[in-house]
Amino acid sequence: MTVPVVTASGAAPACTVEYSVTSQWDTGFQGAVTITNNTAALSSWALTFDLAAGQKLNQGWNAKWSQSGTAVTAANESYNGSLASGASVGAGFLASWSGSNAVPTSFKLNGVACNVDAEPSPTPTPTDPAPDPDDGTVPALHVSGNKLVDADGTTRRLLGVNRSGGEFMCVQGRGIWDGPVDDASVKAIADWNANTVRIPLNEECWLGLSNIDPAYAGANYINAVKDLVTKVKANGMTPLLELHWSYGQYTGNSAGCSDVHASCQKPMPNMQYTPSFWASVANTFKDDATVVFDLFNEPYPDRATATTTQAWECWRDGGTCSGIGYEVAGMQDLVDSIRGTGATNPILVGGLAYSNDLSQWLTYKPSDPAGNLAAAWHVYNFNTCSTESCWNSTLAPVAAQVPLVAGEIGENTCSHGFVDQVMKWFDDRGLSYLGWTWNTWDCSSGPSLITGYDGTPTAYGIGLRDHLRSLDG
Incomplete structure (x- = not known):
């Protein structure tokens, strides 16, 4: 409202x-x-x-x-x-x-x-209609054992794409979305037989902080996100809202930028704004159980801290973390912030090494009173854990206990041989995956799935499109 x-x-x-x-x-x-x-x-x-x-x-x-x-x-x-x-x-x-x-x-x-x-x-400022908690086509999901299930207990896999833009356009003063997000462009995603769209967000734009152009901040940004969520649901797909770029100055190892503002991927969320961001997002969508939350795109405290144990403790507990100059919000802080609103939506939590390392995820798993946590994992052909032997040793134990969602899969080859392997491994185990990304970029630098928002695929995107279309449902 x-x-x-x-x-x-x-x-x-x-x-x-x-x-x-x-x-x-x-x-x-x-x-x-x-x-x-x-x-x-x-x-x-x-x-x-x-x-x-x-x-x-x-x-x-x-x-x-x-x-x-x-x-x-x-x-x-x-x-x-x-x-x-x-x-x-x-x-x-x-x-x-x-x-x-x-x-x-x-x-x-x-x-x-x-x-x-x-x-x-x-x-008066126009408002979007409130999200419909059950529109009859998009399932309200919850965790049951190591599966995501609907109200009837039927297992549901999250299969689809990322729709990048909301994390960077606003902070760069260029708009809210990168390319069109009209009904036709969203329907084109559904036409690939996708059932989920992951939507990266920017915390400064959502909160309307003063460094963001007001045209792309606060209520304008929130209403644009609500509108896209409505369109995604209208096309029968699950909206997955994810915090991508956040506040906090980090200039250490593997820093993406020296800017204090939310203009690149930071190693961890911050206590100053991120809990408020998630409390606001959760309050906006807590009455819509079809919306899934993804806490933080790609944590990498392991690049800043001296030991792996310090990195995992920083990841879960936050506070003062060695090598990171701002007070960190741990994954437990963010889960608590969401649950404090009364929201019970499923929450995805990515691990270390840009969400590519889940080796100690179960050991440091945050506590969730709603029992609705899932593990998020990202993989590209150039990541450390990009082989089946690594997946068997580190992913399979996690997937045996909680739902596992590959929030980003991709490769920088303008081909799809690597993602084909990933999808097969995940298919064989009934797991979820989302391709990066539904944007018209250069597939070797993006990597991007499409050359046009009508759904025309790149040579890389053909692999995901044809595979999704081959699946039942």
């Missing part, structure tokens, strides 16, 4: 504040504020406003949030205190509510009233 964004009209006030509820559920909501300074430059700032009775602040980001009675204060962080004339800054929070989830009507910036030179005029 999105409530009207309250903005000022007429003469410019000293400051303007846009307030929106980007997501709402039975007992809580996610809110966002965008503050614009219309006076002289500020070296620090503090926004104050009142929440209604029954509304209680839980946590926030991009500001130091506090609440006393009904009064809420959002003070700048050390990195965003400077606010030039005409500049804007955004921040967000999670809160609980009961009774009426009223919108604040009065805001002050450093004690000066905002939005006061004209009557605020509500501008």
Whole structure:
């Protein structure tokens, strides 16, 4: 649900504040504020406003949030205190509510009233329909032993593709999706006989942090994701939402970028934003059991820490991890964040070495009160664990105890000999796999499955397409 964004009209006030509820559920909501300074430059700032009775602040980001009675204060962080004339800054929070989830009507910036030179005029923001928890074609899944099953107990395999774009376009200021996500392009995926689409996400874009273009952030981003989920389900496929790029500065071994922002794959999630990201995603989709969550694309704390034991402990428990300069959110933290919302959706958890190493996954498996955890694994022809002997020794024991999903399979050869081997091994054991990726890139650098969003395959994509079409159902 999105409530009207309250903005000022007429003469410019000293400051303007846009307030929106980007997501709402039975007992809580996610809110966002965008503050614009219309006076002289500020070296620090503090926004104050009142929440209604029954509304209680839980946590926030991009500001130091506090609440006393009904009064809420959002003070700048050390990195965003400077606010030039005409500049804007955004921040967000999670809160609980009961009774009426009223919108604040009065805001002050450093004690000066905002939005006061004209009557605020509500501008409704269109919303997408709520996800249908059971549309009759897409199964609500849960874990039973080492299988994913539907409500009738029938085993279901997740077979399909990744749809990349949502993790990088927004942070690069280029949009939300890479290529079309209209009905025709989503139907083209289903025409390959796919039953699952994995959708990579960006935590800064979802949370609407200030470094992201507002056109591609917050409610706009969330609504775009909800719309794609609706389209995927309308074509009879399971939506799999996955956190790909996240916040936190890492410049150590195998660093993908030196940027603190969510502009590349980081070795581990961060405590500052990732639990809030997953709480928000979970609250958005917790009433839709057809949606599956994938905690974190490709962890690689093993590249930063001194020992394998340290890496697995960092992976599960987070905290201060050697070689990683920010406070890490462990997989247990993220499971707890999701389950704390009441969401019982299945959760996939990838291992070390960019999700290619599951050798100690069972030993360090997070605890899940819902009993709905599955193991995620990624493999390309250039990975360490890319041989059947490795799969037999490290994957088979995991697959014997929990569902195993190969969230990404692929090769950089513009052919499909390697993925053919992977699919056969997984078929023989009734396991799940998803090809990387449904994008029109160079298949030797992507690797990409298609040359056109009508489903025209690359030489590599032909292998996945023809194989999926050969399967029953």
